[in-house]
Amino acid sequence: MTDSIALDTVDLHILRLLQNDARTTYRDLAAEVGVAPSTCLDRVTRMRRTGVILGHQLRLDPARMGRGLEALLSVQVRPHRRELIGPFVERIRTLPESRALFHLTGPDDYLVHVAVADTADLQRLVLDEFTSRREVARVETRLIFQQWECGPLLPPSATTAGPGTCQASEPD
Amino acid sequence: MTDSIALDTVDLHILRLLQNDARTTYRDLAAEVGVAPSTCLDRVTRMRRTGVILGHQLRLDPARMGRGLEALLSVQVRPHRRELIGPFVERIRTLPESRALFHLTGPDDYLVHVAVADTADLQRLVLDEFTSRREVARVETRLIFQQWECGPLLPPSATTAGPGTCQASEPD
DNA sequence: TTTGAAACGCCGTCGCC
DNA sequence: GGCGACGGCGTTTCAAA
Secondary structure, rough: OOOOOOOOOOHHHHHHHHHHHHOOOOOHHHHHHHHOOHHHHHHHHHHHHHHEEEEEEEEHHHHHHHHOEEEEEEEEOOOOOHHHHHHHHHHHHHOOOOOEEEEEEOOOOEEEEEEEEEHHHHHOOOHHHHHHOOOOOEEEEEEEEEEEEEEEEOOOOOOOOOOOOOOOOOOO | OOOOOOOOOHHHHHHHHHHHOOOOHHHHHHHOOOOOOOHHHHHHHHHHHHHOEEEEEEHHHHHHHHOHHHHEEEEEOOOHHHHHHHHHHHHHOOOOOOEEEEEEEOOOOOEEEEHHHHHHHHHHHHHHHHHOOOOOOEEEEEEEEEEEOOOOOOOOOOOOOOOOOOOOOOOO
């Protein structure tokens, strides 16, 4: 189900360009990659159908929206049983403050990335939505000073051998 | 510089729709929101210029690209001085395995979200790129069982009072 | 499977309200 | 500031190779 898909040089080149700017036109993609625009459309459509491309997302600035403070909350849920964590996950997911939620190995079961207005807002969130819940045994709050998005996501160089070569041929 | 921008009902409605699918056409946005397409274009252009909208990003499935294992690495850097953390951050940012990097409060200075092929690949990454660095005092590795993207990012309800109302009027 | 070209539909400026 | 229309362009289809 989650098998890795064979991606050739053209696919990877397109992915790298689209990760720089997802609004790049097929016409510009084609000029850059060296194929016809219709071919680019074909490749992108295929990668959407095979699940490599999940979707196009808008990147917003939380600070410009009145959420100038971000934090990571490590949450220990006890007892860690399905009938408790189901509602917990669903509740946390739908909070307007939540940006991402991870279920992790280790002593802290969940990590929640939240964006709030200020420290008072953060305190309210932690008290009202986390520590007040019976199944939440412990919450550890860490503020985010700074964060970086990292380079384009590409397959490992030597992996995914198969019908297509899976490494980039031309650096930027 | 990072003042929150006044966003009215139309802006927020557009943002919610674009966060579902960033490729929604202005024509479809207009039909949904109840204004003219040119008005939608106007609003989006303004939000791009004011920095609310940072850009359009492609969402990919790491598993389909041969990176079926994700992990969070908590890294303690000692001594925590600018001349050491600058190159460290730059190196980690440009690793093909890195997806995101956070500078945090608390005993662990950095959190790195990585995507790798398997546990052997993860071990290689930790040994070669983290514990082998002189300034890295400690690395704690936690695997990601599951992760969730959360709802659309919107301003806090009561905050950002001003010329425009900043709360959503119509639920989906 | 890629391509070139043609038809369609969207974008984005503009003048007007 | 929002609206409607028009010109230009990007997208998408399709038949051929």
